[in-house]
Amino acid sequence: MTTTRQNTDVTAALRALEDDRASVRLRAALAVGTTPDPGSVAKLVERCGVEPEFFVRDMLTWALTRHPTALTLPGLLRELRSERAQARAQALHTLSKIGDRRAWPAVTRELLRDADDEVARSAWRTAALLVPEGEESALAAVLATQFGRGGRETRLSLSRALVALGEAVGPALDAGETSPDPRVRTHALATRRLLRDPDAGFDFAIEEAKRVVALGGSGGEGQ
Template sequence: MTMTNEGTKMTRALRGLESDSSSVRLRAALAVGTAPDPRCVDTLVGRCAIEPDFQVREMLTWALTRHASALTLPRLLGELRSELAQARSQALHTLSKIGDGRAWPAITRELMTDADDEVARSAWRAAVVLVPEGEESGLARVLATQLGRGGRETRLSLSRALIALGEAMTPALRAAMSDPRPHVRQHAIATEKLARDPDAGFDFAVEEAKRIVALGTNGQEE
């Protein structure tokens, strides 16, 4: 009787994930995460690729973290090759939350330089979480190739990722401060200033960087 009830609840929750109502989908994802079932993993991952509501996507990610990584990892890694940008982005986001280092080899330069900003941002965050000890400097060099990219939120995400690497970011960041492209120099300088004084905020650091670049210097302290 118990097994039948559990099966009925699972079936109801999975159907709820297909509802037109975002609140119903949110409750369904919560239900699946509250009572993890290996049979739900494929449905959860598949739903992440198409779910339009941010809060529901976050709940789907949470539900996946409640399952064994041995079950979720292969399915999520497969999504990194999807033609759907949201599938790649959400899989990367979920991998960063799971934090299983076995996913590191799949966080490729291609993903970190993806043409879609959301995919790239998710890849940066996942890379910083998953990078093995001793490989931080190499990761910083890849991340530095994206300096100057996108709008405010994209640039802030990249700055945070670089800062999270600590001193390992310094050589790549200093090299970027002498880049011939002004927008790259500005972003590099702003990142260094934010690292030195996080309380000042990103926008202040950007304005200071613009001033420094306009003066024709690179902002590096001797």
């Protein structure tokens, strides 16, 4: 009887994930995560790709982390190839929360350079977390191709990902600081400043880097 009741509750919660009211969807995601059930995984992954509200997506991710990785990983990896940018971004976000390094090969160069900023940002964060020891420099070289991209939040995300890789990013920063593009040089210089002094603050680092670039410098004193 208890099993039957649980199955009924799970089925009702999964249906509620499609309710028009965000508050109902949020409670449903919480319920599914509170009582993990293998039959919920596919629906949770699917909803991550289409759920319009950020806070509900975050609860869906939490619910997925409550299930065994062996069940969640295959569906999330498939979502990385989805045509929907949100599906790719949320799958990457969820993989970063799960933290299983078996997902590393799926964080491809294509995702790291994805045309959608949110997908790219999620890929940078996830890659910096999952990168195997010894591959940090290679990852940094790919990330450095994105210097100067997008607005403040996108540039901040890239700098944070690079700083998380530690001293292995040195050659990538060197290359960025000698770019003919002033936006790239500025971003690389700011990232080096954050690597040296994580408490400096991104906006301060960017303004300082702009002054150096305006004066014709390339940050050579840090090389």
